[in-house]
Amino acid sequence: EAGVAQSPRYKIIEKRQSVAFWCNPISGHATLYWYQQILGQGPKLLIQFQNNGVVDDSQLPKDRFSAERLKGVDSTLKIQPAKLEDSAVYLCASSLLSSGSSTDTQYFGPGTRLTVL
Amino acid sequence: AQSVTQLDSQVPVFEEAPVELRCNYSSSVSVYLFWYVQYPNQGLQLLLKYLSGSTLVESINGFEAEFNKSQTSFHLRKPSVHISDTAEYFCAVIFSGGYNKLIFGAGTRLAVHP
Numbered sequence: 001e002a003g004v005a006q007s008p009r010y011k012i013i014e015k016r017q018s019v020a021f022w023c024n025p026i027s028g029h030a031t032l033y034w035y036q037q038i039l040g041q042g043p044k045l046l047i048q049f050q051n052n053g054v055v056d057d058s059q060l061p062k063d064r065f066s067a068e069r070l071k072g073v074d075s076t077l078k079i080q081p082a083k084l085e086d087s088a089v090y091l092c093a094s095s096l097l098s099s100g101s102s103t104d105t106q107y108f109g110p111g112t113r114l115t116v117l
Numbered sequence: 118a119q120s121v122t123q124l125d126s127q128v129p130v131f132e133e134a135p136v137e138l139r140c141n142y143s144s145s146v147s148v149y150l151f152w153y154v155q156y157p158n159q160g161l162q163l164l165l166k167y168l169s170g171s172t173l174v175e176s177i178n179g180f181e182a183e184f185n186k187s188q189t190s191f192h193l194r195k196p197s198v199h200i201s202d203t204a205e206y207f208c209a210v211i212f213s214g215g216y217n218k219l220i221f222g223a224g225t226r227l228a229v230h231p
Contacts, residue, residue, distance in 0.1 A: 003160075031217065040223065042207050042209070042221030042224050043207070043219075045219065048216075048218065055216060091160070103149060103168050104217055107163075108161040108162070109160055110158075110159065
């Protein structure tokens with residue numbers, strides 16, 4: 001079974017530029033998550049989709065971050081414009097159930113390392 | 118407030134020695150508890166989890182963790198570590214009603230030396 005795929009693996013941009021990350025979850029997984037992992041910290045949930053609807057985006061900086069999951073499969077996360085403090089690893093995860101069960105295991109992709117200069 | 122604390126940012130240990138990585142949480146509701154491991158240049162992998170039942174849970178590679186409700190802890194232990202256990206370990210919690218939202222600790226870097 002293929003895992004969660006993310007691209008690109010690395011990205012370096014100047015501040016005020018825009019950037020987009022792509023995630024392809026495990027086939028059949030209804031729920032998709034985007035996390036931000038700043039160096040020295042644990043991952044922090046940015047947004048959670050169930051199929052193509054948003055379940056939780058309470059920690060997404062909506063003035064600069066946006067995410068979509070068209071057709072309930074792939075997802076893109078965009079930052080526009082980027083700030084220095086956005087330098088982090090962006091992790092995508094997926095889980096199987098659409099019911100939002102708290103016991104549903106999340107499977108993580110390898111992440112995209114973003115450096116903002 | 119609901120939070121997760123990993124008390125040690127780094128734990129150096131010699132090969133074949135025992136190790137304990139500490140995790141405490143703060144919550145007024147019931148919890149589900151997880152340990153994830155991140156090997157160098159790889160994604161997060163689930164190591165073990167406590168959902169209900171026996172408070173002692175084990176992984177396939179010799180790690181175990183015990184849920185202690187009175188101490189609000191979920192410490193990770195291994196009686197004898199290997200070089201290959203060198204990685205970052207994250208404790209994570211889903212608070213009841215949290216709709217599968219993982220709250221992570223800051224992580225503990227385990228460095229196993231020969």
